Amino acid sequence: MLKIQRTSDRAADVLRVSGQLDAANVSELCDALDATPASIAVVLDLADLVLADREVVRLLREFEIRERIVIRNCPAYIRTWMKGEDR
Secondary structure (H helix, E strand, C coil), X not given: CEEEEEEXXXXXXXXXXXXXXXXXXXXXHHHHHHCCCCCCEEXXXXXXXXXXXXHHHHHHHHHHHCXXXXXXXXXXXXXXXXXXXXX
16 A cells, blocks of 8 residues: 655655555656646655565656655665666
8 A cells, every 4th residue: 555645845845655666556656746846846755665666666766866856764675776776
């Protein structure tokens, strides 16, 4: 199960992602990102993320490289996986 909570201030939208994020529900995250104007920074808070699959990790890495998101409280296994995708 995936849950995305949005909080906003003048500087950024914070999307707190909890539960499992996989190919079956990644469209919910993409919809939340698309709902944020490009002029507003998006912070993904992954403190409560329990599980992510390989495709989601690749997508998060791509968004971060393109500076579409800033990832906060990223689980170590996801960071390791993202670094492995550089090869």
